[in-house]
Amino acid sequence: MKLQRKNGLRATALGALAVSGALVLTACGSDDNTGGTGGTGEKTSAASNIKCDDAKGQLLAAGSTAQKNAMDLWVKNFQAACSGVEVNYQAIGSGGGITKFTQGQVTFAGSDSALKPEEVEESKKVCKTGQGINLPMVGGPVAIGYNLSGVDDLVLDAPTLAKIFDTKIKKWNDPAIAKLNPDVKLPGTTIQAFHRSDESGTTQNLHKYLSEAAAADWKHDPKSKSWEAPGGQAASGSSGVASSVKGTEGAIGYFELSYATAQKISTVKLDTGASTPVEATTENASKAIAAAKVKGTGNDLALSLDYKTQADGAYPIILVTYEIACDKGNKADTLPTLKAFLNYTVSDEGQKVLSDAGYAPLPTEIAAKVREIVPTLS
Numbered sequence: 001m002k003l004q005r006k007n008g009l010r011a012t013a014l015g016a017l018a019v020s021g022a023l024v025l026t027a028c029g030s031d032d033n034t035g036g037t038g039g040t041g042e043k044t045s046a047a048s049n050i051k052c053d054d055a056k057g058q059l060l061a062a063g064s065t066a067q068k069n070a071m072d073l074w075v076k077n078f079q080a081a082c083s084g085v086e087v088n089y090q091a092i093g094s095g096g097g098i099t100k101f102t103q104g105q106v107t108f109a110g111s112d113s114a115l116k117p118e119e120v121e122e123s124k125k126v127c128k129t130g131q132g133i134n135l136p137m138v139g140g141p142v143a144i145g146y147n148l149s150g151v152d153d154l155v156l157d158a159p160t161l162a163k164i165f166d167t168k169i170k171k172w173n174d175p176a177i178a179k180l181n182p183d184v185k186l187p188g189t190t191i192q193a194f195h196r197s198d199e200s201g202t203t204q205n206l207h208k209y210l211s212e213a214a215a216a217d218w219k220h221d222p223k224s225k226s227w228e229a230p231g232g233q234a235a236s237g238s239s240g241v242a243s244s245v246k247g248t249e250g251a252i253g254y255f256e257l258s259y260a261t262a263q264k265i266s267t268v269k270l271d272t273g274a275s276t277p278v279e280a281t282t283e284n285a286s287k288a289i290a291a292a293k294v295k296g297t298g299n300d301l302a303l304s305l306d307y308k309t310q311a312d313g314a315y316p317i318i319l320v321t322y323e324i325a326c327d328k329g330n331k332a333d334t335l336p337t338l339k340a341f342l343n344y345t346v347s348d349e350g351q352k353v354l355s356d357a358g359y360a361p362l363p364t365e366i367a368a369k370v371r372e373i374v375p376t377l378s
Contacts, residue, residue, distance in 0.1 A: 050344050052082035054336035062090035063097020063110030065237040066202050067321040069258040070138050071110070073353050074345050087341060091237060095199025095225045101324055102126060107334045108325040108342075110137075112201020113225065114302035115324060123326070130328025130378075134302040135370050137345055139360040141285035142202055142209075142317040143260045144268035145245045146252040148172060148189065155180045157271040158213035164252060165193055165210070166218065167231035172250060180271060194244045194253035197234035199225040205319040206254050209307040213272075213316065254317075257282065258358030270317070273310040284315035286360045292320070294366075299327050299373045301366065328378050339377055346370045 068091040075087045089110070090097075097109035102122040114134045115123065123132030144161065146154060151172075156164070160176045163169040169176060173186040196203045204225045211222035220228030227234065235244045235253075242259035245251040252268075257280055260267050269277035278284055288309050296302035302322070309316050323342060330338060344350045351361040362370070 048077065048081050049347070049349050050078060050081035051340060052085070053340045053343075055082050055085045055340040056337060057084070057333065058086045058088060059334055059337045059341060060088050060106045061097075061108045061110065061323075062092050062100045062106045063324075064094045064112050064201055064321050065091040065239065066094075066112050066140070066142075066200075066256045066319060067091075067110050067138050067359075068238070069256075069262070069357050070321075070354055070359050073357060074341075074350060077350075077353070078341055078344050081344075082340070085337060087337075091239075093196070093198035093225075093237065094201035094204075098324065101132065107331070107338050108323050110321055111324055112319045112321050113204045114296070114300075114322060116223075123324075126329070127326035128329035130326050132324050133298075133300045133327045133373075134296060134322040134324055135342070135346075135373065136301050136303060136320050136362055136366055137323045137342075137370070138354055139285060139289045139318065139320045139362065140282060140354075140358060141257045141280040141315050141360075142205055142254055142319055143257045143265075143280040144252065144254055144270075144317070145242065145260045145265040146268060147245050147248060147265065148187065148250060151184055151186065152266055153181075153184065153269070154266070155269045155271055155277045158210060159217045161268075161270075162210045162214040162217040164191060165195070165232065166220075166229045167193065168217075189250040192248050192251040193232040194235055194241045194248075194251060195227040195229070195232050196238075196241060197227075197236050200238075201225060201321070202238060202254065202256065202319060203227055205305075206317060208305075209317045212307045256319075256358065257285075261358045270315065272314070272316055274312045274314070276312070278313060278315045280315055280317070282355060282358060282360045284313050285318050287311060287314040288316055288318045289320065289360060290363060292363075292366075299376070301369060301373070303366075325377060327373075327376075330377060335377065339374055342374045342377075343371070346374065 071089045094111040100106045101109035104126040172189045207222045210218035235241045238255040241253040242255045245253040246263045267280045269279050271277050291306045292303040295304045307316050354361050
């Protein structure tokens with residue numbers, strides 16, 4: 001079954017995706033976590049609307065570091081609501097998560113890029129009667145963080161960013177950077193560019209952005225989860241890159257906005273061709289994600305993102321993190337917990353906690369489709 005009304009989805013998503021900074025953490029994180037029974041007979045938390053159903057035991061998952069901060073919130077809230085349940089999520093990178101999933105070591109994987117056709121084929125060995133599907137769960141901006149004393153407002157464009165990460169621009173006072181920042185006194189500090197050492201969907205999304213928005217200057221494989229450019233310094237995970245940037249004068253790197261926010265790292269504004277440079281915010285990422293098209297078929301909701309957008313206020317370096325699970329053939333002992341947990345993360349309550357953590361909740365209609373699919377997992 002193909003997903004219908006794509007144009008309608010885009011129109012609805014555009015209106016529904018505005019993220020309010022006023023959204024706050026819901027009551028599921030309160031100290032009152034005694035269990036109760038809802039009117040439907042389902043086990044719920046007295047402190048929230050989380051439905052535990054028959055969730056029990058341990059749920060193993062691994063993958064994207066991009067969603068780690070969101071996953072930490074979800075796991076805390078879910079475990080507080082559902083006594084006796086443990087969700088163990090290892091933030092090892094999208095590539096590592098997919099490998100563990102296709103080897104049957106985890107029940108689901110988090111990935112910042114959809115499964116490749118060959119990975120879908122591999123998943124059939126684990127899913128037995130089904131295959132792995134991509135369920136969008138959280139979106140957000142990939143921030144370009146930097147550490148440059150005396151400079152707290154910096155603008156770059158895609159070609160300049162490509163040359164920096166390709167080690168063709170080596171000094172912060174390079175003419176190309178100075179042209180974009182005429183009112184900024186740029187030092188002659190050597191640029192220290194940091195990238196991920198592990199396979200990462202975050203890296204892949206940056207590759208795609210540079211390949212599309214700076215095609216003449218970025219000749220590396222846009223589909224690769226591994227860093228392709230020469231030079232630079234490597235660090236493990238988004239947390240490793242963020243910490244390296246934070247502690248290194250003249251550094252620049254890429255990671256999800258939540259890491260920049262947590263460590264108070266300055267972020268680059270992008271000259272996209274819009275009327276003014278665009279800042280990395282959840283609201284601005286939402287404007288770009290709203291233009292996404294569903295390219296998956298049936299219960300697979302893989303999305304196609306527009307990295308070349310020039311719309312005012314649309315931040316183009318974006319990612320959507322998918323939870324990858326078997327549509328059929330899940331293990332009977334973990335299936336109830338898998339469904340209960342994903343039902344929570346895609347619920348209104350689960351999505352509302354994202355804004356304060358630097359993420360963008362899903363478009364309304366995409367979230368609604370995920371909510372239809374999760375209960376059908378078998």
